Amino acid sequence: MGREAVGTGWQAELEHWLAPFLVRLVHKARQRMCPLYVAGLIGPGDRKSIQPMAERLGLGAYDRLHHFVAAGTWDAAPLLEELTRKADDVLGGDDAVLVVDDTALPKKGNASVGVAPQFASALGKQANCQTLVSLTLARGEVPVMVGLRLFLPDSWTGDPERMRRAGVPAEFLAPRSKPEIAIEEIDRLRAAGLRFGAVLADAGYGLSAPFRQALSARGLRWAVGIPRHQKVYPADVALIFPVAGRGRPRQRHIPDQKSQAAEAILAEAPWRSVSWRRGTKGRLSARFAALRVRIADGPPQRIRDMGAQHMPGEEAWLVGERRAGGEQKYYLSNLSADTPLRALAAAIKARWVCEQAHQQLKEELGLDHFEGRSWTGLHRHALMTMLAYAFLQTQRLMAAKGGKTHVRTTA
Incomplete structure (x- = not known):
């Protein structure tokens, strides 16, 4: 998002965009304060706390704006x-x-x-x-x-x-x-x-x-980062009954292979360069490897002489990333087994937009x-910043599609 003001009618555009929210606020005083608060967040000024916003908005005293966000009785x-x-x-x-x-x-x-x-x-x-x-x-x-x-x-x-x-x-x-x-x-x-x-x-x-x-x-489908020591089993791990050397026969299955750290199981896997999208400085790429595994996150159970170990859980992708600077990262994903490596990489890297x-x-x-110090005030302020951000992103998308837009953030 840019930092300069564009046009002179963005406050009216904001009020129009906020209309469904104002209906839900019901009370007229809250309906007046909400657009002012959001406009104060979007408008000029380095400090976006209540008092300086109230001064820039020409409200004089800041008690009404403070009451709206910190003390008023309304449901977010x-x-x-x-x-x-x-x-x-x-x-x-x-x-x-x-x-x-x-x-x-x-x-x-x-x-x-x-x-x-x-x-x-x-x-x-x-x-x-x-x-x-x-x-x-x-x-x-x-x-x-x-x-x-x-x-x-x-x-x-x-x-x-x-x-x-x-x-x-x-x-x-x-x-x-x-x-x-x-x-x-x-x-x-x-x-x-x-x-x-x-x-x-x-x-x-x-x-x-x-x-x-x-x-x-x-x-839900998911792709998440993991520490390098996260334990996994090979995808073809099988559950067997161990042979009892003496005493009663074993009553519980155990895996026929040991779990390994993500870092170790990917060390010998084939790695290849993958580009997932174009950035401002050209194609973004790194080296990736991916294997189907069973995550070692099932119920804990004693396995032979190794003590309590987690049993095999869900089958998933184990993905490794080697960046140009030498840093290595590891991920798990339950995306389907036929997902191409480039699609896995693109899903994992999409997280950085947050x-x-x-x-x-x-x-x-x-x-x-x-x-402020209260739970209510903090969460209402956070909500107002999310409304301001969503409005600006909507304006950005309208501009990208050739629609009319009135505002970008200012400072």
Whole structure:
């Protein structure tokens, strides 16, 4: 998205686009504040917190804008449902992907909901921050953010009084991992009618067997990153009864082959150069290898003298990537067994579009500028940034198709 203003009528275009959301807000005061808040996020200015936005919008005092996002009594669920419908209208379909990731919002102090020292992927290190689990619908190089939900670390879920002061709703008090939050969000989006062909995620989610299994149980296709030491079995592994040297006959099957680390099983596989799309500097390519395997994520069982080992689970693709700089990455995917290597590579690499969305939501629309401390305020601010982003992406697509457009983000 560009940073310059185009034309003079984009606010009217925004109000028209927001009309279905305003209907769901019902109350006239909220219907007035919502377009102002979204316009404040899109419009000029480096800081997109409430007070400077109110000043730029000519509102004088910022109490009405603050009340709308932080204190007013209204349900965000209908607006999230409408956002899902809008995203599906412009990007939904079997050729779309749903990217699961998380993004960190650096924070000072310890009073803002969910803030704690934790790993911030954007910074590549531990930092005092809030972490939002994100879900992005994307087709080609066009993303629309459709879900942002706060992860609460143990320092919060173990302190009910702290959560009460931050206004955490009762249904979110129980501890939930990031993969569990992601599955709940996927269920919400599917119930609202969102269409996509595959779920993509990095190794932070892909290493979770319950996450992968939950996706498969829902009949979803997926491609996820994994650590290099993830154990897998060859695809032709068979279950046999071990021969008992003494005592009673064995009652449980065991695999006839040992599981191996992903890195080891792909070491001798054929690797070849694959290009998946054209970038700004030419064709994007790397070396890939792929084998059909059985994931070692079945129930744990004692196997001979090796102690408890995970039994073979779902059959899937194990994919390795060797980048030009020498870095190696590994992935699992339950895409069909006849999927070509180039299609596997393209699916895996489609995940990176969410990083562009995170960057634009922060740098251009102020996702990380909210200064309130409450659960409600943070999630409503995040929702407003998603509405602003979806509007701008809709305008971008209209322009690409030759339609009339009035706005790009400004600074």
